[in-house]
Amino acid sequence: MEFFNTAKAVRLKSHLDKFLVADEDQRSVRQGRNGSSNKVYWTVELVEGSYHLIRLKNSHGGYLSASDEPFLLGMTGKRVLQALPNPGVKRCHSMEWEPIKEGYKVKLRTRGGTYLRANGATPPWRNTITHDLPYRTATQDWVLWDVDLVDLSVLQHLQSYPSSSYNCSSLPYDQSLNSNISLSHHHHELASESLGLSRVAHRPSYASERQSGMEFFYKAKAVRLESHLGKYLVGDDDEESVRQSRSGASLNARWTVEFVEGKDNVIRLKSCHGLYLTAAEEPFLLGMTGKKVVQTLPTNKTHAPSIEWEPIKEGFRVKLRTAEGKYLRANGATPPWRNSVTHDLPNRTATQDWVLWGVDVVDIVVSSDASDSPASCLSPPSSFNSVLDDTGTPPTRRPHIKTWVIQPK
Missing domain, CATH: 2.80.10.50 (Trefoil (Acidic Fibroblast Growth Factor, subunit A))
Structure with missing residues (x-):
């Protein structure tokens, strides 16, 4: 109701x-x-x-x-x-x-x-x-x-x-x-x-399809992303692969939200391992259009666009768009597709919902500033920001873990 x-x-x-x-x-x-x-x-x-x-x-x-x-x-x-x-x-x-x-x-x-x-x-x-x-x-x-x-x-x-x-x-x-x-x-x-x-x-137009979905993330410190299958986006313990899982209470389903300075329409999502959700160039299966989505720690500025996602509002859900115009996609069907996550374009009518994600805010930004602008919600300097320095030397990989509680649905 x-x-x-x-x-x-x-x-x-x-x-x-x-x-x-x-x-x-x-x-x-x-x-x-x-x-x-x-x-x-x-x-x-x-x-x-x-x-x-x-x-x-x-x-x-x-x-x-x-x-x-x-x-x-x-x-x-x-x-x-x-x-x-x-x-x-x-x-x-x-x-x-x-x-x-x-x-x-x-x-x-x-x-x-x-x-x-x-x-x-x-x-x-x-x-x-x-x-x-x-x-x-x-x-x-x-x-x-x-x-x-x-x-x-x-x-x-x-x-x-x-x-x-x-x-x-x-x-x-x-x-x-x-x-x-x-x-x-x-x-x-x-x-x-x-x-x-x-x-x-x-x-139908490019502009109308790209209604900003940043409102889902402005006050979010961390989120869970729920696919059309009722499963959550998780960063696996191997600190590389990304998949879907029904365990929404798992720490692996938590993604820290970071805003990109100078860009008010994109976000970065960091897993509990301190790694970023990344649109890779490697095909998920040879001969197929979908490409892998993984966890990475970028080593220089040239890798920055691959970890930036543009939220696009679609009703009460969002599509997460890559810099190349593809979307984070939760795959169904039989193995090897089942529970996998790729970035692709939903060319078939039956797969239009596969790029839609529900956003559950599990940790909010507490600020005395009443402004709702992204600048007021910027996360403190992270390991990624220190990666993009003049030395080009990446920092030591450390898990970024905080105590948190999610009430089950």
Whole structure:
């Protein structure tokens, strides 16, 4: 519920980087890539007396509803529709959803125990929305949603249906009500302008993809990085290899954050062994594009870019970009890929989430300075800073270990 307690409105993004859309037929619900459309905004309403439940109302005034109608005969998934309030029913459970936190995403569970699911694969499944249980490992991510908070106060006066009482019907909209709840083209433009979300701003571009993620690290002295597999980035005891592990309480999962003087958009991550997370030039496997990520102690300034990572915000997670434009990637699948970490570009749709990381702050910077700028949070001179002196002689490698406690999730 923490994603929705203070939210007036949200956009929900699926594992396919598509948004939950309420179609103009005022019945169907689907996925779409146009994040600036007014059809992707859902007003959040808390259910009176059940503070763990929410309702989601679209721009047409209808509610996201889990129907009992099968999507395809013989299949388990059932349709998710838009539905209108019905004065004949005191309360409609099909319009109530329970948000369940899963890392930096949420699952939306119905009263029947099924989940809001964004389907992939080929037609007729492509871009569809159902509610179902993810029985297969390959579909576990299909019920996970990113939550983008949106301020829709400007549009509240356009909603025709009051939020004081909630009755419902799982039937399609009454078409005679269309004139009372439809939004004009002018209102659509007003919504986009008030949110700073113009259509031009949402065209795919290099600039839009590089929204700074430095806010995750400004006050962080040390962090844990959680992959899409629910595993943590760890620096192994061999003081060289980097991998994924489920042991988030291990000291090896702690990475000290260092800001780079003169660069306000990059960070360095130092393991508990006093070594830096490094994008190496060595291929992980011959013939494959992914390259190794290791722990190193640079010996001169020419090696500096390989240990600098640019955080790029993606919803509630970050991508860590190298100087060459590649991303820190947590690999899945079978050995030798399983639990490995490389830097690469996610060229396939199925691997887009592999470069996204959740950031858990495990130690914060305590400072009397109220400034949130990176300069106010710079770590004290480290072994790396002393490496980059005029002598070119690297210091003795020593573990940089502090006592710390992480409460288990």
